[in-house]
Amino acid sequence: MSDAFWIEAIRRGDERAFEALYLEYKDRVYRYACSMSGVGPAAEDLVQDAFLGFLRNIDQLRPNATVLPYLLRSVRNRHIDQKRSFASRGRPLETATRATAGVPAPPDQSWERERHDLIQEAIDSLPPDQADVVRLRLFGKLDYAAIGEEVSAPAATVRSRYRSALDSLRQRLGRTIGDV
Amino acid sequence: MSDHELEKNLGRSLPKATPESLDRRILAAAATELKRRRRPRRFGKWAVAAAVLALIAGGALWRVLDQDAPGIGRLELADGAVFVLDADTDFEIDRALSRLDLKRGAVRAEVGRRPLEVRFPRGRLELRRGSATVRVVVEGDPEMSAITRRLGLGAAAVSLAAFVTIQLHDDGEGTVQVEDRTELVAPASIEIAIPSDSSRSARVLSEDPSAARSELVEEPEAAAEEGEASEVKPYLFGRVEDKETGEPIAGAEVMFSVYPESDLRAMLRENWRDGSSRVSYSLDELEGKPMSVIARGATSDLVGTTSDDEGRFLYREFPPNSTQALVVRHQGYAPYVLNGRPSSIESGEAVIVEMVRSATVTGQLVDSTGRAIRGGDLLSALEWAIFLSDGDPVRKISARVPLGSDGTFELEGTPGTKIVLDAQAEGFESARRSVFLRPGSQHIDITLTPSSFLSGKVRNVSGEPIAGAWIEVTSVKRRLFFEEAKRTASVQSDEEGYYRIGIVGPDIELIAEHAEYATIRLEDPGVDRDDLDLVLPPLETGSLTGLVKGADGAPLEGASIQLYRSGAVQYWSVESTTQTADDGTPGRFRYDALREGTYELTVQRETLGELDRPEDGTVPNFIDITTEDIEIRPGKETEIEIVVAVGGSIFGQFFDESGNPARASVSLFVPDLIGGKHKMVTYSQTDDEGRYNFSGVPEGTYAVTRGFGSQIKIVQVKEGESVEVNFGGRLGEVHCEVFFEGQPLQKASVSVGRLEGGSIESRETGTGVDGTFIAKELPLGPALARIVHPENEQTIWVEVSSNSPAVPEHIDWPSGRIRGRIEGAPLPSDVPIEVSLIAVAGQVLEGKIPADYRHIAIVGSTDGRTFEVHHLAKGRYRIRAKVGERTLEGTCELFGEQDVVEAVIR
Numbered sequence A: 001m002s003d004a005f006w007i008e009a010i011r012r013g014d015e016r017a018f019e020a021l022y023l024e025y026k027d028r029v030y031r032y033a034c035s036m037s038g039v040g041p042a043a044e045d046l047v048q049d050a051f052l053g054f055l056r057n058i059d060q061l062r063p064n065a066t067v068l069p070y071l072l073r074s075v076r077n078r079h080i081d082q083k084r085s086f087a088s089r090g091r092p093l094e095t096a097t098r099a100t101a102g103v104p105a106p107p108d109q110s111w112e113r114e115r116h117d118l119i120q121e122a123i124d125s126l127p128p129d130q131a132d133v134v135r136l137r138l139f140g141k142l143d144y145a146a147i148g149e150e151v152s153a154p155a156a157t158v159r160s161r162y163r164s165a166l167d168s169l170r171q172r173l174g175r176t177i178g179d180v
Numbered sequence B: 001m002s003d004h005e006l007e008k009n010l011g012r013s014l015p016k017a018t019p020e021s022l023d024r025r026i027l028a029a030a031a032t033e034l035k036r037r038r039r040p041r042r043f044g045k046w047a048v049a050a051a052v053l054a055l056i057a058g059g060a061l062w063r064v065l066d067q068d069a070p071g072i073g074r075l076e077l078a079d080g081a082v083f084v085l086d087a088d089t090d091f092e093i094d095r096a097l098s099r100l101d102l103k104r105g106a107v108r109a110e111v112g113r114r115p116l117e118v119r120f121p122r123g124r125l126e127l128r129r130g131s132a133t134v135r136v137v138v139e140g141d142p143e144m145s146a147i148t149r150r151l152g153l154g155a156a157a158v159s160l161a162a163f164v165t166i167q168l169h170d171d172g173e174g175t176v177q178v179e180d181r182t183e184l185v186a187p188a189s190i191e192i193a194i195p196s197d198s199s200r201s202a203r204v205l206s207e208d209p210s211a212a213r214s215e216l217v218e219e220p221e222a223a224a225e226e227g228e229a230s231e232v233k234p235y236l237f238g239r240v241e242d243k244e245t246g247e248p249i250a251g252a253e254v255m256f257s258v259y260p261e262s263d264l265r266a267m268l269r270e271n272w273r274d275g276s277s278r279v280s281y282s283l284d285e286l287e288g289k290p291m292s293v294i295a296r297g298a299t300s301d302l303v304g305t306t307s308d309d310e311g312r313f314l315y316r317e318f319p320p321n322s323t324q325a326l327v328v329r330h331q332g333y334a335p336y337v338l339n340g341r342p343s344s345i346e347s348g349e350a351v352i353v354e355m356v357r358s359a360t361v362t363g364q365l366v367d368s369t370g371r372a373i374r375g376g377d378l379l380s381a382l383e384w385a386i387f388l389s390d391g392d393p394v395r396k397i398s399a400r401v402p403l404g405s406d407g408t409f410e411l412e413g414t415p416g417t418k419i420v421l422d423a424q425a426e427g428f429e430s431a432r433r434s435v436f437l438r439p440g441s442q443h444i445d446i447t448l449t450p451s452s453f454l455s456g457k458v459r460n461v462s463g464e465p466i467a468g469a470w471i472e473v474t475s476v477k478r479r480l481f482f483e484e485a486k487r488t489a490s491v492q493s494d495e496e497g498y499y500r501i502g503i504v505g506p507d508i509e510l511i512a513e514h515a516e517y518a519t520i521r522l523e524d525p526g527v528d529r530d531d532l533d534l535v536l537p538p539l540e541t542g543s544l545t546g547l548v549k550g551a552d553g554a555p556l557e558g559a560s561i562q563l564y565r566s567g568a569v570q571y572w573s574v575e576s577t578t579q580t581a582d583d584g585t586p587g588r589f590r591y592d593a594l595r596e597g598t599y600e601l602t603v604q605r606e607t608l609g610e611l612d613r614p615e616d617g618t619v620p621n622f623i624d625i626t627t628e629d630i631e632i633r634p635g636k637e638t639e640i641e642i643v644v645a646v647g648g649s650i651f652g653q654f655f656d657e658s659g660n661p662a663r664a665s666v667s668l669f670v671p672d673l674i675g676g677k678h679k680m681v682t683y684s685q686t687d688d689e690g691r692y693n694f695s696g697v698p699e700g701t702y703a704v705t706r707g708f709g710s711q712i713k714i715v716q717v718k719e720g721e722s723v724e725v726n727f728g729g730r731l732g733e734v735h736c737e738v739f740f741e742g743q744p745l746q747k748a749s750v751s752v753g754r755l756e757g758g759s760i761e762s763r764e765t766g767t768g769v770d771g772t773f774i775a776k777e778l779p780l781g782p783a784l785a786r787i788v789h790p791e792n793e794q795t796i797w798v799e800v801s802s803n804s805p806a807v808p809e810h811i812d813w814p815s816g817r818i819r820g821r822i823e824g825a826p827l828p829s830d831v832p833i834e835v836s837l838i839a840v841a842g843q844v845l846e847g848k849i850p851a852d853y854r855h856i857a858i859v860g861s862t863d864g865r866t867f868e869v870h871h872l873a874k875g876r877y878r879i880r881a882k883v884g885e886r887t888l889e890g891t892c893e894l895f896g897e898q899d900v901v902e903a904v905i906r
Helices: A002-011 A015-037 A041-056 A067-089 A096-100 A107-124 A128-138 A144-151 A155-178 B003-011 B020-038 B045-049 B057-066 B145-151 B155-163 B198-206 B209-215 B222-229 B261-273 B295-299
Strands: B073-076 B082-085 B106-111 B114-119 B130-138 B164-168 B174-178 B188-193 B236-242 B253-257 B302-306 B312-315 B325-329 B336-339 B351-355 B359-366 B377-383 B396-401 B408-413 B418-424 B431-436 B440-447 B453-460 B470-478 B484-492 B498-502 B508-514 B517-523 B534-536 B541-549 B560-565 B573-577 B588-595 B597-604 B625-632 B637-643 B648-655 B665-670 B679-685 B691-697 B700-706 B711-717 B722-724 B731-740 B749-756 B759-766 B772-779 B781-789 B792-800 B809-812 B816-822 B833-840 B856-862 B866-872 B875-883 B886-894 B900-905
Touching: A002 A015, A002 A067, A015 A041, A015 A067, A015 A128, A015 B020, A041 A067, A041 B020, A067 A144, A107 A128, A107 A155, A128 A144, A128 A155, A128 B003, A144 A155, A155 B003, B003 B573, B302 B312, B336 B351, B431 B440, B453 B508, B470 B498, B484 B498, B508 B534, B517 B534, B541 B560, B541 B597, B541 B625, B560 B588, B573 B588, B588 B597, B597 B637, B625 B637, B648 B700, B648 B711, B665 B691, B691 B700, B711 B722, B731 B781, B731 B792, B749 B772, B759 B772, B772 B781, B772 B792, B792 B809, B816 B875, B816 B886, B875 B900, B886 B900
Parallel strands: B114 B188, B236 B351, B359 B440, B453 B534, B541 B637, B648 B722, B731 B809, B816 B900
Antiparallel strands: B073 B082, B082 B106, B106 B114, B130 B164, B130 B188, B164 B174, B236 B312, B253 B302, B253 B325, B325 B336, B359 B408, B377 B396, B377 B418, B418 B431, B453 B498, B470 B484, B470 B508, B508 B517, B541 B588, B560 B573, B560 B597, B597 B625, B648 B691, B665 B679, B665 B700, B700 B711, B731 B772, B749 B759, B749 B781, B781 B792, B816 B866, B833 B856, B833 B875, B875 B886
């Protein structure tokens, strides 16, 4: 597999190899993370943890491991961990407002954010197995077979889940995001 | 909306790329981690700092290992402490794992004269030299709860875990370091963790007689033991001390941020959406000690504990993989921040927190007359100093500084760091001051100057107020030559149409915009006016229609169109695709109700990789194009026509080694063959059948690579043409021996190449003393071998086969010969004539030789009108002779390897 060469070089401590690999995958991992936790520092942390975790665990990787699914998987697992640990405490915080109080959001971001929130909500409202597939496909850019490996389903099932997910999203979002 | 459009819209809802700050952060952190990989590991600073009793215990341990007969080994420490290895204890050396356990039996340790039975579960001993740390796990309670309950603090476990170190040196000597306070009261097992520097350890082992132990057979239950050991829940322990004096600091707040910001935001959003009122939340309700929120943790929370009288702390409730930062605070000391999950959580090492006495800055926000400014806002940004020696990257952190009602503030920080303070207050220009922190206390006042402003009401032509209009001011400051510094600010009008906007610089332009009204622009509206009413006229719109045509003039259907409005206060864009208009003309697009202004339009193919392939498999093949400065006038219809240039395309298929289609990633680069800085153009993944397709590729030379370049093929792309580039497939090798006039041809360089589609894949090799060469990993089938030695060169066909034949394929250098005569031209008598020979479309080579493989040779010179060329293969040749300014040409053909032909050139 093409990634094996890079993994081997990174194992030896080759910075350029890591940089190449990072540049290759960062945007997809970032977009995927944003699709989970929204655009902002949280997504950045997920990306950072995924890449640095990959680096720390590189000796444990299978020789034929593919990096992108690995990175996306760690973003996903970490996000789920966080949600779970948070839910088990079950207490909301009032602190979140503090950071932004008094500093108006830049106007050009608010519109984008609104749009993102709408889409995010729509994806969140899908059945979980469909939402997974949509995120992995649209933002992680994995193909059906690779998604199949991630969600333990045949590629054909993944494809049909993806199609039904798109149908639901179209119904829900069609008017909102279609016209600007 | 088609699936396709929907995907595009969904895809565009997120940022395209990571922020640069994140890239820098990750690459810096990775660089540190990678540097660590390049170097053998060393002990943390703490091990040295701890008060230790250094003994030759490693040697003692080796001696125990060397005893053939089972027996009691003693590992003696100074201070009367003894580790006793039980009679049944035996060992195994395993190079693959980095953990030391004991197999069978028990070890008793008497440390500090207080007896402790340390039981070892059945397992195996994997002992390698190098550095090692020891941690104690209380039997039956991996989280050490027994000990924590008994001592109320967990100090015993902490102290042994933290302050015993075994270090085995390369020369076979070793040391055990034990801090004198160590005390243990409960049964526990010891794990010795050795950094996974396997190559180094393996090397050392093989030089040592005790390495013979590695022949011992692994026991089947070993794996189970290993599984158990890894279930120990992570915990963090360590000690807080004064960096200068080394004195322990009691009562320091040791905090860990556990939750990421996102969860908090999500939770808040959910609460609001549920309609529930604002939920109050107190950090005191969190488990652990109440902690305040600092720095970046403004939106994340912190849990933690406090250090005991001896500065020690233990925290054992880490959710796996979740800690964002370790923060330690104590009155009078600078906060200590370790970003990221401390590596000691997994390794079982202690964290020694060395606190530095803090520097204090006090000050006040004042106006130019020295009067206090109320209701201001102060942000500080600083780079935290990191004191651990493991090189975690320093990170910039900003925080809001609480201001007193009279604008006073107080800051604490680490001496030697620089803090940047940004102060803002309504009606004042914001100001920036940077402070270099010195030990002790310092005082600075930040003076703010009143700002210029514009205010007034936004109305419509009937005088009614317009709420929610955007007002933007832009100041363009011309600097030397053509450089421009542009600053903008924007606000929205309130319910009554009122706005107030700060002026950002000289030479301002004001734009007022609202979705339902026309936009107005004012050049130089003045400053400090509170009566600048803005009247927005009714919205008038125009429309835009267009036709997209290919280079051949045919309308292009299904091209993606994106329209941007330039200079809009808010980002504005709209997308569509070309389609057949109502009147039946194809390739058209239309936008109605566009507000007046200047627009930019891009026609593009899709860039979503496989996703963008329409069901019928066709891919629009043109080069993306952007048209700027499209003017839309009220009530007018603007019509444009866009002609897109045809691109080339590169397509192909990937195969695995068995020749079956394989999925792969494929990239397209513009190669930089000299500098090596290849520029990536695009990237895709193949479909299930291993196929890929890059279309709309501008004419030029490209490198198509598997993944990031594990296989590279160089191709030429021409306008409107498709090039097939396949990868993989069954591979084989070529094994030949080359003889020249009956002798092995030595030291000839050989290049064996396969042509695939329009690309060449070649392997470089050479002949050995026996005249043989082998070229490996080539696709099966016929290939061209180009053999060059100082006398001559040849290009011949060879066969790539999957099984290398035991007997190499024999190649006799051909002995064809051309005897030529130059006729016609008067020949100079004193200058040798250069005669060159070019092999052209020979019998064997016909139609298969690419330009690059043309065989060009200077074959000799003549001093008269005749010449002779030896050692030629069969094929057709063009002979060229340069006589002064004239070139004479002739052709001839060799039909066999031993042919001798006559040729005449005129």
